[in-house]
Amino acid sequence: MKKMYTQPARSLRLLLPAAVCFCYALSPHASYGQTYYSTFGNPTGKFSVTEPSGNTCNAPAVQDAAAFADGNINNFTSIKGSISSPLTCTNGGYTFTTFLNLPPDSPYVSAGLQAGFRIKVPSGINIARLTQNISIQTFLGTTMQESYNGDSIHPIDLATDSSRFIVYVNTRKNFNRLQLTVNSNIIPLNTIFEFDVIYAIASNAQLLPVTISSYNATAAGNNVTVSWQSLNEVNLSGYRIEKSSNNGTSYTAVAMLPAKGGSGAISYSYTDKAVANGNYLYRIVAIDKDGFAKTTNAVLVTIAGKAFLKLMPSIVKGGQAVIVNSGIAGNYQLAVFDLQGRMVKQQQVNSNDKVMINTSGLSAGTYVVKIMTPSGGIMQAKFIVD
Numbered sequence: 001m002k003k004m005y006t007q008p009a010r011s012l013r014l015l016l017p018a019a020v021c022f023c024y025a026l027s028p029h030a031s032y033g034q035t036y037y038s039t040f041g042n043p044t045g046k047f048s049v050t051e052p053s054g055n056t057c058n059a060p061a062v063q064d065a066a067a068f069a070d071g072n073i074n075n076f077t078s079i080k081g082s083i084s085s086p087l088t089c090t091n092g093g094y095t096f097t098t099f100l101n102l103p104p105d106s107p108y109v110s111a112g113l114q115a116g117f118r119i120k121v122p123s124g125i126n127i128a129r130l131t132q133n134i135s136i137q138t139f140l141g142t143t144m145q146e147s148y149n150g151d152s153i154h155p156i157d158l159a160t161d162s163s164r165f166i167v168y169v170n171t172r173k174n175f176n177r178l179q180l181t182v183n184s185n186i187i188p189l190n191t192i193f194e195f196d197v198i199y200a201i202a203s204n205a206q207l208l209p210v211t212i213s214s215y216n217a218t219a220a221g222n223n224v225t226v227s228w229q230s231l232n233e234v235n236l237s238g239y240r241i242e243k244s245s246n247n248g249t250s251y252t253a254v255a256m257l258p259a260k261g262g263s264g265a266i267s268y269s270y271t272d273k274a275v276a277n278g279n280y281l282y283r284i285v286a287i288d289k290d291g292f293a294k295t296t297n298a299v300l301v302t303i304a305g306k307a308f309l310k311l312m313p314s315i316v317k318g319g320q321a322v323i324v325n326s327g328i329a330g331n332y333q334l335a336v337f338d339l340q341g342r343m344v345k346q347q348q349v350n351s352n353d354k355v356m357i358n359t360s361g362l363s364a365g366t367y368v369v370k371i372m373t374p375s376g377g378i379m380q381a382k383f384i385v386d
Helices: 127-132
Strands: 047-050 077-082 093-099 114-120 134-140 143-149 154-157 164-170 177-183 192-203 211-220 223-231 236-244 252-258 266-272 278-288 293-295 299-303 309-312 321-326 332-338 343-349 354-358 365-372 378-385
Touching: 093 192, 114 134, 114 177, 127 134, 127 154, 127 164, 134 164, 164 192, 177 192, 211 278, 211 299, 223 236, 223 278, 236 266, 252 266, 309 365, 309 378, 321 365, 332 354, 343 354
Parallel strands: none
Antiparallel strands: 047 093, 077 192, 093 177, 114 164, 114 192, 134 143, 134 177, 154 164, 211 223, 223 266, 236 252, 236 278, 278 293, 278 299, 309 321, 321 354, 332 343, 332 365, 365 378
16 A cells, blocks of 8 residues: 655744745736745645555655655655665655645746756766656646646756756646656666655746846957846856857856845856867856756857867876867867877877877876877877876
């Protein structure tokens, strides 16, 4: 028989106001821009948790069942334990259901807001595996409104802790309850595993109060300086600078700057150094303290500075890798020579400005790295094997 928890494990003092709402406007129901949590001074009757079951179900137990719905946004409910044999649960998932702490004049949250859960998972878990093994449901009272899974669930990796995420969906119907369903198959065999549900949340990432203005990205040689001004940094955690080298198909994080806080105009600047020649898109992602984000339009920057060659580190122990960083875009030849002019290593580099040289097998001494650029030029630099 499956277990069901509906009573709090303990009562904690309320750390947030009874109506947890960062409001820009009030209306007869929850309006855009508000943020609501599953935090109650007394969570009795506000939540439920069920565990998987079955004749040979070997699932770990839920601990601190009420913690994701009590007044403390820092503690959590856990699925914790060790599995020594395959799970064969007929009811194969855990469900965490909670009301949202709404003001008395707001019986539901408006359709269109983003809703989800803040969770913590084992470090290094594959995000695709995470989103394929959870689902999120919305309810209005006891009636399910919508259910989301797979690619409909969006994870936000919180920069302050790589194992904590916001997983959220874009809702299309009004709701006042949220449910997270965790498939027991996400739990790896023969390992110690912990999956924490910290709290539920409903908010609108596109209507963060912060306004980003005077945003620009400019090149000087092989450096790109990104600058912007912000207004109204209410509940803002910081800014992530992102860069794309493939015309916006994908972006990588360049830096994370903490928000300075305040309501007036605040200036920011960051320099991305030693950027290889080519075309890049830069953008700013503003992230609030709940993990929701707001993204600027991308700015195109063209780097056409002089090529450079850097070796890091320049002195290594035998077997330690040397990173070769150049300002070259495209394919080129790389070779390593000893001081007698003998070539000891050679490799073809394909559209990558940063490669690794394995120094295993190289005797102590000085070596010269030579690169033939696509235009036929030669660059070289030295490193020492100690």
